[in-house]
Amino acid sequence: MLSVVFAIFAPLWIPMDYLLLESEDIGVIAFYRFSLFAAMITLLFINNVRKRNLQHSLFCLTLLIAFPAIFYTASLFQLVHSNTSLIGYSFIPFLLVAILSVFPLTILESVVLGACLILTLLYNDFFAGTLFSLEGFKDLWLISTLLIIALWANQAQLHMLLRLYRQATRDPLTGLLNRRVMMERLSELTEHWESNSTRPPVSVLMLDLDRFKRINDTHGHLTGDKVLQSFSQIMKEELRNSDILTRYGGEEFAAILPGTTIDNAMKAAERIRARCEQAWVTSKDNEPVRFTTSIGAGELKVGEDVSEVLQRVDNSLYEAKKTGRNKVIQAC
Structure with missing residues (x-):
């Protein structure tokens, strides 16, 4: 479902790019957006045609996070030296960290995916020259806070699902399978x-x-x-x-x-x-x-x-x- 949302909204922002971006950037960014659209449609296809298991679901989730992160990095490389506003781009790492809270991930899975997003943000801040600025510190503080909240939400969901799974599969008196x-x-x-x-x-x-x-x-x-x-x-x-x-x-x-x-x-x-x-x-x-x-x-x-x-x-x-x-x- 989230891949459908990304696929729909990626090209829908193109009219705003025409209003906000410089002319030499519009074509490149439009290409990036349609590439993200194609990647999300492909992910939707992969998720539906193959038999689902835990490894397959984790692989699809990783791609769901990776595709927008790559789009974000490529877009910032294109726009970092322009004088245009980055509205519609700078919030992407924070959005992706917030998306992690939707899924019942383990602590290790959440930390690995969250750390990759934080490193992506830091790398782009370094490339833009804002890593050691007040703006860079604010971004790091915000994304770290969101990651902590996502970790808490992950564990709450995971424990609830495990409890429901045990109730559905185990005999409550003996603990054996039903x-x-x-x-x-x-x-x-x-x-x-x-x-x-x-x-x-x-x-x-x-x-x-x-x-x-x-x-x-x-x-x-x-x-x-x-x-x-x-x-x-x-x-x-x-x-x-x-x-x-x-x-x-x-x-x-x-x-x-x-x-x-x-x-x-x-x-x-x-x-x-x-x-x-x-x-x-x-x-x-x-x-x-x-x-x-x-x-x-x-x-x-x-x-x-x-x-x-x-x-x-x-x-x-x-x-x-x-x-x-x-x-x-x-x-x-």
């Missing part, structure tokens, strides 16, 4: 897996707390919450940071293990089962409450979609529950 995110991640993994000639192993675990309803009915939901939290902590400790851990629903959990064979997945599942067998939480009456888990495990097969692998693993989990609970069964 089912929707797991399904998206598993779909991405299967698509990448099918297109990868080497096809590294991907295993899936489905875990269910045994007789969890009885725990809630006997000891209350607060104790049940403690069990869920304790179980999720065991999963975090026994599995890797790269594994995708999910509260699938109620007392049912799931884990996606990229790069893990079924044999290693079975070993990890057995570690979790054994830990649960020894674990306990304290009830509201200070009584120890023990819990166990049943686990189904399976490895992604060629040509298998998300629903099929989950169904296979869920069937093995059901088999574990049906044949006595507190066990790990491998999916067929």
